[in-house]
Amino acid sequence: MKKKILMVCESFxxxxxxxxxxxxxxxxxxxxVFLAYALRPQTPQNYKEFLDSRVHMIELQHLGARGITSLKNDVAVINELRQIEKKVRPNVIHLHSSVAGGLGRLAFKGKNNVVVYTPHGYAHVLMGNGKKSIVYKxxxxxxxxxNSMSLTCCESEDEVARSLCKRTAYIETGVNINDLSTLLDGIEPEKNEKFTVFTLGRACIQKQPQLFNEIAMLVPEAKFLWIGNGELEKRLSAPNIEVTGWKPRKEALALAKGADAFVLCSLGEAIAMSLIENMYIKKLILVSNTMGNKSVIKDGINGYVCEKPEEYAAKIKMAMKEFPGQLPERAYQDVLNIYNTDAMKKKYIEFYRKL
Incomplete structure (x- = not known):
């Protein structure tokens, strides 16, 4: 008999x-494998095509786009989850992201199974200081x-987890190298006349667009790209910044291939997929000294870890004079050895079996 794993994912x-x-x-x-999920506006319409036919799909009726609006609805969600547990009788219940993690840990007692929670980036870290952050923490x-344990995506996120609960572990996030390599082979890089620095994501508090703007102001001779947009895009006001808006994946990768350096100056991450992808593309990586980023990038070894805008600017100016090619090469090797789905798969199978 195979062990039964029940995944619960509201943020699908x-x-x-x-x-x-x-x-x-x-x-x-x-x-x-059983997957209890809730549909959201961001869920691909053909989402079932992405999943192995052996995965048992269970759509949650009280979560998703309708949101959690009342105590009555919370109770309905908890009861629904308990009914699913009773029917499936899983050996392991794995909760993904904060909503499923919150209601799931209230619903499941962990008496006849092991309850695992993966936050995919703790909300109170990603949103910065404030009253809402204090509530989440x-x-x-x-x-x-x-009666649960937290399984995070890297060592520095595990450090946060240890301050919040007793039982923790971590397994590094990875990209599918075969899929990414096949996709990249057919993409021509977008050429630039100037040294080009870019980032990718929503212009929101977590991604610190005002810091990206300060870096650009300090390096006026370079071109800066923000691939994406968002509520704080007006903070990207430096004359050498271009905000491209959201691009189809192939166009975004063409811009990435044509650029020289990738900056991720966020308040924190679990492990950003964009970071791993750009390590694989062999971009020079500069990141903030925060949860997630500092676990992946080791300063002066496979990229640069920075605190202040002046540090980012100094490293970019150095690279414009003499590009440190050994750093992107080491970052690329780290993806081949650690941050890939083959390595992640082996670690997960071992983890679930030990539970």
């Missing part, structure tokens, strides 16, 4: 969708006392 869109669907497919040979501490 974006990077979490890619992560969870890949994970379900990777472990389908070794475990009987307090909730994490309370829920951390339940």
């Amino acid at each position: 869109g974006g990077g979490v969708f890619t992560y969870v669907s890949q994970l379900c497919n990777d472990i389908a040979d070794d475990f009987e 307090t909730m994490e501490k309370i829920l951390g006392k339940t």
Whole structure:
């Protein structure tokens, strides 16, 4: 008899969708996999095509686009999750992201199975300081006392987890190298006359667009690209910044291939898929000294870890004079050895079996 793994994923869109669907497919040979999910506007319309036919799909009726609007609805979600547990009788329940992690840890007692929670980036870290952040952190501490364990995506996220609960572990996020390599082979780089620095993502608090803008102001001789847009894009006002808006994946990768350096100056990450992809593309990487980023990039070894805009600017100006080619090469090797789905699959199978 194969062990039964029940995945619970409310945030079934974006990077979490890619992560969870890949994970379900990777472990389908070794475990009987059930996926309880909620549809969101970001969920691909053909989402079922991304999943192995052996994965048992269970659509949650009280989560998703309708949102969690009341205590009554929360209770309905908890009851629904308990009914699913009763029917499936899983050996392991794996909760993904904060909503599923919150309600799931209230719903599941962990008496007849092991309850695992993966935050995919703790909300109170990603949103910065403020009252809302304090509320989220307090909730994490309370829920951390339940009969569950936290499984994070890297060592520095695990450090945060250890301050919130007793049982923790981490498995590094990875990209599918074969898929990415095949996609990149057919893409011509977008050529630039100037040294080009770029980032990718939503212009929001987490991604610190004002810091990216300060860096650009300090290096006026370089071209800066922000691939994406968002509520704080007006902060990207430096004359040498181009905000491209959201691009189809192939166009975004063409811009990435044609650029020289990738900056991720966020407040924190689990592990950003864009970071791993640009390590694989052999871009010079500069990141903030924060959760997630500092686990992947080691300063002066496979990229640069920076604190202030002046540090980013100094490293970019150095690279414009003499490009440190050994750093991107080391970052590329790290993806081949650590941050890929083959390595992630082996670690997950071992992790679930030990549970």
